Every structure is written in C-alpha cells, then in structure tokens.
Amino acid sequence: MTIRIYNTKTGKKEDLQTIKDGIVNLYVCGITAYDYCHLGHARSTIVFDMIVKYLRHSGYKVNFVRNFTDIDDKIIKRAAEQNTTTEELSTRFIQAFHEDMISLGNISPDIEPLATEHIPEIVNLIEALIDRDFAYESAGDVYFRVNKFKNYGQLSGRNLDDMQAGARIAINDQKENPMDFALWKTSKPGEPMWDSPWGEGRPGWHIECSAMAKKYFGDTFDIHGGGKDLIFPHHENEIAQSECASGEIFVNTWIHHGFVTIKDEKMSKSLGNFLTIREMLEKYSAETLRLFIFSAGYRTPLDFSDQAMKDAEAGVDKIYNCLATVASLDSDDLGKLPQIGKKDQTKLSNLEVRLQAAMDNDFNTAQALGYVFDAVKTVNKICTNLPDSAKPFNLQILKESGQTITKFMNILGLIKQNPQHYVQEKQDALMASITISPTEIEQLITERNQARTDKNWARADEIRDLLLEHNIEMKDGAKGTTWVVRT
C-alpha cells in the first residue's frame, strides 16, 4: 500500500514518493521558546509524533528534525520584562517544552537545532541570496526582494498585487517593496547580537529554518510540516529564500495541521484564550488528550471543551476495559467461549488491513479509531455471550484482536499501559477520594449478600444506597459481587 498525503502545495492528496528509497526527511517548525506551550502546540507535536511513528511502522527510516526558535522579537521583549537574558529565557522554556513532550508521550526528534547555533549557516545563506541579487542590504538590515522570485505566493495561493492591495503592511522606508521581509536585523543596543558582513545583528525569523533544513537535509527534502498559520508568511518565505539560493525545489510535500479552538475561536497567545499543556494534564490524562486529538482529522479545526474531553476519556476507558477483559480470559474460560460468527470473524481478521488503509489515506486517525471501536464492540459482544461448545481457536481470535488493537493504538501513543493495571490504577486513584474503607465495603457487601439470600430486599437496597452515598457501585455477577468507585 502507498501512503497518500495531502500536500498544501498542490492542494491534493498524493502518493508519498521519497527522494531516497525508504527514507523520509521530515522537518517540522517547532516553537518560539518564550512561554509555556498550550494545547495548540500539543496538537502539533502529537500529530507529527503520530506521523513519524506511522511512517516508521510502515517501514520508512524517518529523519525527524524539529527546531527551536531561540532568538526573536518576542523572546527579546519577554526577557527584558523578566529582567533576564534571551538565552536564559529560551533555555528555560525549551526545558519546559521537553518536560511537556515527556508528559504527552511524544518521541524526541532526531535533531532539535537552535537558531542561535546556526548563525554561520544563516549568514552564508544570506550572502548567497545577496550574491544572486535576491536580497539587499539597507542600513544594516538585509531584506529579501520578493519581486525577484516569480513563484512568490505559490504555497499560499496569493499574488503580490493582491496582498499589497490589502495594505495591512507596515510602512518601512528601508524596504524597496513593502512585502520584502527581513533576513537580518540590526540589533539595538542591549539586544543579543552576532557579527556579520552587515554589522552586528541577528537573523530574521524565516531564514533559520531554511538554513537548518539545508544543513541537515540538503537543498531538497521530502516533507516539511507545521501549523496552518505558518503557511503564510513563514513557509512562503522559506521557499523563497531556499529556492532562490539553491535553484532547486525546496520541499516536495507540505503538511499543515489545523488549529485547536475554544468556542470555535483559534486558541492563541494574542487572544489569551489558551490552556497550557500543564494545566490540561492536571485534569485529563495524556492518553485522553491524544484520543481527543485523533478523533478528528489532523487538518480539521478541533474545538476543545470539557464535554469533548470527557467523551475522549470514556473512549480510552472503553478500550482499556475491553482489553483487560480479553487479557483476563484464560484456559478456564475456553469451554465457555462461543463459536464466533463468520461476519465477526471476518471483521476482526480484517482489522489490521482496515486500520492500515485508513492511516494510509492521509493519516485518517478518526476513521481508524472508528474501526478500533467497532472491533471493541465486536470483541465485547463475543466476550459477553459465553455459551458452550467453544474452540481454542476462538480464544486465539480474541487475543489476536487485542494485540492488533494494542499495536495500532501504540502508534498513536495510546494504550501504552497494561490494560488490567490501567483499570486497577484508575480504581486506586478513585479510592483516594472515597470516604469508606475497603474493609467496610467488603463487610457491607457480605451483609447485603446475606440479606439477598434471605430475600430481605429492604436491607439489601439500604446497603446499596448507603454504598452509593460513598460513590461505591456494586455489580452482581456470576462470580459474586464486585464493586467500583463511581466516576
């Protein structure tokens, strides 16, 4: 099967064709390190984590680079506010970012380059652009000459005339054209600076990615990713810089994911309506967040709400519960398992193929999750109906289905815990909140069961109500009465 990916550049899904057989070079724009990351960043990192894991699962060697922007206007401003250096500030938030990534269960990129560690590469690239007349110096700044690049606007589907008509561009006398963007900026006194042929200054925002991508992947590479908001101007400008400097196509496939919204508005620092990863993880597990994120296509806007998170949590529990049940099936149960209907059997044995087909289709996690839940339902159905005349073969089907589900969910960074432990731990966590001891509960259950034997329903109900007041819910099963803490 071929993996098909929606390419922003062409607006179509295309078969993935790598430059080198079996190798994917992937560059993702990372964060500007000046604050804690919010759910939007979480979606970005989780989506690309899934993409990398799925590509690797599909047999590709993926070289995954994600940068940090550790010098820019916002960092300078924030550092000044906090009375610290840009270096201290960015180091602190890069550290926080790494902590968040571990909490979320994301793998690390192979390389995490910093802009400030690539100043020579940046300067070289700017010099190449000046040599080719695509850039010019103006009072210590260097600007890219957008008029010189005939493809400017190809990624975002714009043209220079339309954009200038918009007139939302700050007037700057140093520029030949208002749309020209800075490659190098003169530093003001007290700001961080590096030596350059144009005097002391610092790089513009876009140039770092062009320089670092070139360093690690050469002039042309396979996939470049980021949020939709980076399409213009950031990625447009990267293309301009890189292609004008090298004369080669910069990137073959552009992947852009959608935003996380709150009440249908984009979550962003400027709007102040953001929730940090840390805040949200106090309330919900990383796996709940991941399921929530994967319940929609990565390009769709995703609206965050408590209800949506509760739905996702119920989904995670549902899968774990099913897998815990399957894991608990042992040879004693063999005789009780039913023959599995032909239809269910086919459904389960096709699961892996269906999951793969969904993922191959532009990483359609929502559809894949649909298949997983469908399989969970089927497995539950089989486990629940336990008539006689079963064959070991049936147990095998259930165990294999459980393995397929687990293996696939692991690609999404989900179901990484032992299901039985998960169910148990969830229970244990709830235990802390209850106001009655397990011993007392057991005593009351024993008493209730005696009352039930005596057909003293009044007393039995009384005990159940009493336990319910303590959030304890009983389940009368064939093997006796079990209990759980109600969520």
Added chain:
RNA sequence: GGCGGCAUAGCCAAGUGGCUAAGGCAGUGGUCUGCAAAACCAUUAUUCCCCAGUUCGACUCUGGGUGCCGCCUCCA
C-alpha cells in the same frame, strides 16, 4: 478588500459518483438483575446548508448563494 478552508443526526466526527452514509458521546426500548450497575441487542440522518447544472444516477463533480472559521501583523 484579497486568498484559503469548512458546512453530514441532540453533540463530536469519518466517508463515498450507484452497495446498510463509519465510529464515539448522549437519548430511547429491550436482554440480564430481586431491584440495580456494567455489558450486550435494537433503535435515533429516506438523508448529508440552500438553489441551479452535469449524469442513467450526486451527499459526493461544476457554477451561484448563505453561514462559519482561518490567513493576509506574532502565532502550532
């Protein structure tokens, strides 16, 4: 103003030129239970924003309209 995207049941959300329009949450009826819970079964869009067109046939393609969102300034 320019450009791009989206519109599918109470909510979230896949999907396809013709086969039952996935799945989750919530709801309803049932099985089970002394009553419950959990689980399971059944059920919840004769229809996919509106209007035209293409087609033997469109929710899916084309054109127009409406609404929402995003980008054009920093942004994942």
